[in-house]
Amino acid sequence: MVIVGVIALCLVLAVLAFLLPRLSRHPQNGAQRSLAAGSRAGSKAPGFLGRLLSKPFRSSSRAVGRSGSAGRRARRHMPF
Incomplete structure (x- = not known):
């Protein structure tokens, strides 16, 4: 379930970065x-x-x- 959430977040950020590069930051x-x-909390275990x-x-x-960077990079390579 968490993996699906991270994948969905990546897709949304890539689309947002393509459409609105500055506002995606x-x-x-x-x-x-x-x-x-979450990484800092998990790393506290011994x-x-x-x-x-x-x-x-x-x-x-x-x-x-x-x-996010891939969406902005794809936008940069578009001809418009």
């Missing part, structure tokens, strides 16, 4: 900020468990950042 930063908070709990949040944050 704030939602992208907000999503990355909330995922970073040892291997901390790395295991924080990894999904780190990779989701990276995916959100990449989808």
Whole structure:
């Protein structure tokens, strides 16, 4: 369920970044900020468990950042 939510968020951010590149920065930063908070909370567990709990949040944050930048990059290459 969480994976579907992250995928949906990435799709929405990519479309928003394509249509409104400047206005997509704030939602992208907000999503990355909330995922970073989850990563920090998960990393407080000791040892291997901390790395295991924080990894999904780190990779989701990276995916959100990449989808936003990909939408802006695609917009930049359009002829209009």
